[in-house]
Amino acid sequence: MPDLSITRGPVSRRLPRRHTLAPFLLQAPSVTALLLWSIVPLVMTLWFSFRRYNLLEPSQTGFAHLENYRYLLGDPSLGPAILNTFLLVGWVLVITVGLGTLLAILYDQDFFGRSVTRVMVVAPFFVMPTVSALIWKDMLLDPENGVVAFLMRSVGLKPINWFGTAPLTSIVLIVSWQWLPFAVLTLLTAVQSLDQERKEAARMDGAGPLAMFIYIIRPHLGRAIAAVTMVETIFLLTVFAEILVTTGGGPGYSTTNLSYLVYRYALLETDIGAASVGGVLAILLANLVALFLMRSIAKNLDA
Amino acid sequence: MPSKSRNHQLRARLLLTVLGWAVALLVFFPILWMILTSFKTEKEAVAGIQHLIFRPTLQNYHDVQQRANYAHFAWNSILLACGSTLAALLIGLPAAYSMAFRPMRHTKDMLVWMLSTRMMPAAGVLAPIYLLFRDGNLLDTRSGLLAVDTLMNLPIVIWMLYAFFRDVPAEILEAGRMDGAGYLREIFSLLLPLSMPSIFSTSLLAIVLAWNEAFWSLILTAAKAAPLTVYIASFSSPEGLFWAKLSAASTMAILPILVFGWISQRQLVRGLTFGAVK
Amino acid sequence: MAYIDTLVNTFGGRWFDMHWNPQINTSAWRSAINYYVRLLQDYGPPTASSNGFNQNLTLFENGHCAMWVDATTAAGTLFDPRESAVANNVAVTSAPVAVTPLGSHLLWTWALAIPSTSRHSAQALEFVQWATSKQYVQLVGETYGWTLVPPGTRKSTYEQAQYLRAAPFAQLTLESILTADPRRATLDPVPYVGIQFVGIPQFPNIGTQVGQLIAAAVTGLESTDEVLATSQAVTERVMRRAGYIH
Numbered sequence: 001m002p003d004l005s006i007t008r009g010p011v012s013r014r015l016p017r018r019h020t021l022a023p024f025l026l027q028a029p030s031v032t033a034l035l036l037w038s039i040v041p042l043v044m045t046l047w048f049s050f051r052r053y054n055l056l057e058p059s060q061t062g063f064a065h066l067e068n069y070r071y072l073l074g075d076p077s078l079g080p081a082i083l084n085t086f087l088l089v090g091w092v093l094v095i096t097v098g099l100g101t102l103l104a105i106l107y108d109q110d111f112f113g114r115s116v117t118r119v120m121v122v123a124p125f126f127v128m129p130t131v132s133a134l135i136w137k138d139m140l141l142d143p144e145n146g147v148v149a150f151l152m153r154s155v156g157l158k159p160i161n162w163f164g165t166a167p168l169t170s171i172v173l174i175v176s177w178q179w180l181p182f183a184v185l186t187l188l189t190a191v192q193s194l195d196q197e198r199k200e201a202a203r204m205d206g207a208g209p210l211a212m213f214i215y216i217i218r219p220h221l222g223r224a225i226a227a228v229t230m231v232e233t234i235f236l237l238t239v240f241a242e243i244l245v246t247t248g249g250g251p252g253y254s255t256t257n258l259s260y261l262v263y264r265y266a267l268l269e270t271d272i273g274a275a276s277v278g279g280v281l282a283i284l285l286a287n288l289v290a291l292f293l294m295r296s297i298a299k300n301l302d303a
Numbered sequence: 304m305p306s307k308s309r310n311h312q313l314r315a316r317l318l319l320t321v322l323g324w325a326v327a328l329l330v331f332f333p334i335l336w337m338i339l340t341s342f343k344t345e346k347e348a349v350a351g352i353q354h355l356i357f358r359p360t361l362q363n364y365h366d367v368q369q370r371a372n373y374a375h376f377a378w379n380s381i382l383l384a385c386g387s388t389l390a391a392l393l394i395g396l397p398a399a400y401s402m403a404f405r406p407m408r409h410t411k412d413m414l415v416w417m418l419s420t421r422m423m424p425a426a427g428v429l430a431p432i433y434l435l436f437r438d439g440n441l442l443d444t445r446s447g448l449l450a451v452d453t454l455m456n457l458p459i460v461i462w463m464l465y466a467f468f469r470d471v472p473a474e475i476l477e478a479g480r481m482d483g484a485g486y487l488r489e490i491f492s493l494l495l496p497l498s499m500p501s502i503f504s505t506s507l508l509a510i511v512l513a514w515n516e517a518f519w520s521l522i523l524t525a526a527k528a529a530p531l532t533v534y535i536a537s538f539s540s541p542e543g544l545f546w547a548k549l550s551a552a553s554t555m556a557i558l559p560i561l562v563f564g565w566i567s568q569r570q571l572v573r574g575l576t577f578g579a580v581k
Numbered sequence: 582m583a584y585i586d587t588l589v590n591t592f593g594g595r596w597f598d599m600h601w602n603p604q605i606n607t608s609a610w611r612s613a614i615n616y617y618v619r620l621l622q623d624y625g626p627p628t629a630s631s632n633g634f635n636q637n638l639t640l641f642e643n644g645h646c647a648m649w650v651d652a653t654t655a656a657g658t659l660f661d662p663r664e665s666a667v668a669n670n671v672a673v674t675s676a677p678v679a680v681t682p683l684g685s686h687l688l689w690t691w692a693l694a695i696p697s698t699s700r701h702s703a704q705a706l707e708f709v710q711w712a713t714s715k716q717y718v719q720l721v722g723e724t725y726g727w728t729l730v731p732p733g734t735r736k737s738t739y740e741q742a743q744y745l746r747a748a749p750f751a752q753l754t755l756e757s758i759l760t761a762d763p764r765r766a767t768l769d770p771v772p773y774v775g776i777q778f779v780g781i782p783q784f785p786n787i788g789t790q791v792g793q794l795i796a797a798a799v800t801g802l803e804s805t806d807e808v809l810a811t812s813q814a815v816t817e818r819v820m821r822r823a824g825y826i827h
Binding site: 029030031033034037038040041042044045048053103106107109110111112113114116117118119120121122123124125126127128129130131132134135136138139140147177180181227230231233234237238240241258259260262263266267272275276278279280282283286287289290291293294 | 316317319320322323324326327328330331332333334336337340393394395397398411413414415416417418419420421422423424425426427428429430431432434435453454457458459461466511515517518531532535536546549553556557560561565
Binding site for chain 3: 054056057075076143144161163165252270
């Protein structure tokens, strides 16, 4: 594909203006829809965050001043929840991008039955999150009957109680497994688009596999890695289903992330007022992360 | 020189084959295990690895189908996934087009905001949305859930199309403009054919995401509009053994999407990368 | 938490005093939880902290566990030789008692409901009536065997000689149901109703969080004292919020 970098840039992107109304019309439906979808619940969430509203105590109503805020912000599990959110996102990103890069290089090579193996590697992405979580918890990681325990016992190791003693690690494992296919696919395409000629030239110059990786492959992947990071972060910030069906936020608060914390307030404590404060917090966090991503990584996308 | 390097190449190829297959099997193993479990009895299913050799039975598939009408849930899933994707495309494509080719001062901010709406945990807006649905008589309706799925997919659709459109050379559209093409012609005759692969893979991603969406579908539906995610959840009972049946139900649930994904894997990749790769 | 609550009761503890102050940092609670944690750590299966009914049922009926404390509903399956490997080798008795027999065995119930959005409520009602009828009990007994008949649903079940013959646990189940008193479940007086639960809307939330914290003690992630302190603090927070205490 010809190198089009010279034709890009703000000047050439601007097609000559015809009507100034047109852009609005074109964007109007989506903007309206998204506005309704985000503004209406946002406004309602903000509204509820200042009201007393508990589903099981209908008699408690009225303006709540800052009570809900004080209540939620004074929750001892809030700090761990925010920390766990970042830990989860961070670790899954590291694992999927790191492993994804290696696997992308592997599956770029030519070997027998390559296309079948590719489908196998992509499959986890299509399984429902709740089902994945249950398979991992009860069929694979179970210290009694699980496959992993079986393997450990056969080499003389004592099986680990994954969800009991290393709960967050277990969740990271499950979520990484789910998102690895996405990373591999994306990075694989990036690797494949690497100019064969450049690779050949480097090889002729005597570059070994390690040098190839460091100087040729990795820089080329920068854009793809940025794309993967952005998409994954969107979903990883709100991981919920996997936690719900495996650890329920525990033991203690070790697998409670912000998403689960809000759920706990909304459905377990049935305190919509406090849950709404959690929602506001989550929105703030999401905006911060989105901004950060745009500034740092999205630059790569435009390059 | 020729024979030595040929041997070398063969050896390398064999090594890669072993490695490639080993990794793939490792990654695929949980799914394989699940499919195997769907052919076991409940007792065997729970016993785990001790029952590596077992007599396969179709009883679970029979039970699962008998217990609830799989076809009904599957049809709902298909309607919701495809419908919401179509709607998201219809709404999002013009927006992406406008943002990519007529960027304005606030376009970047708009994009950030759209992205951040997607990053919000669903539980935060659980109460407002549920109340809206209840008062609007939208609970357990296909149109209600369709609207939600569309809105969940909209930011992703817009983002991906925007990123791809930015890769479309402006000259082509300019040339069309010189020829006097109007907006609609520009979009339909010029842009669409060029971006078909990306539109296709954006759609695929949206379909998969809607297919697996397990939060709103559980909360906002009961029986009439319930998709496969609800069907699967009904097998997770607090008392009672359900492993083999759950595996059967799950295998039936992911099979369509797996087949679909396999057939279209190349297109899927093309669009998954924000146009970052060619 | 159901078992833990009965354990706390029988050790002489209670959730709240008459002024609704949480009592989790009392010696009765400490004894009960220490006992529980040590018991599971020393003798419990590896996944004790997260096992639910299903997992424990599987463990027990495959002969992996010697003792299981849970509801009488489990008995039917355990005595059925088709499902349970220990069917001919099992017996039931009341849960252990420590300081007081009050509140040492729990009482709960399942119910069938028809959603108000239902379009077939008449048929649904017919189904519910059938499913809870004498004829249904008879049908299950004749088709699947008398051990699997739904226990504790109808008094008439316990007047059937065939049932009493086939199910050695029947008499004990009936006695347990008749002697469980949710209004008199603790050594010291309490302002709430409930044996293994507290009949206030805040309880699911409190119970779940405390349960998770105790699970952390069982897996060794935190010490029992830490867990009790956090549980006390969390419960106080919720009760203060709900207006029970100040």
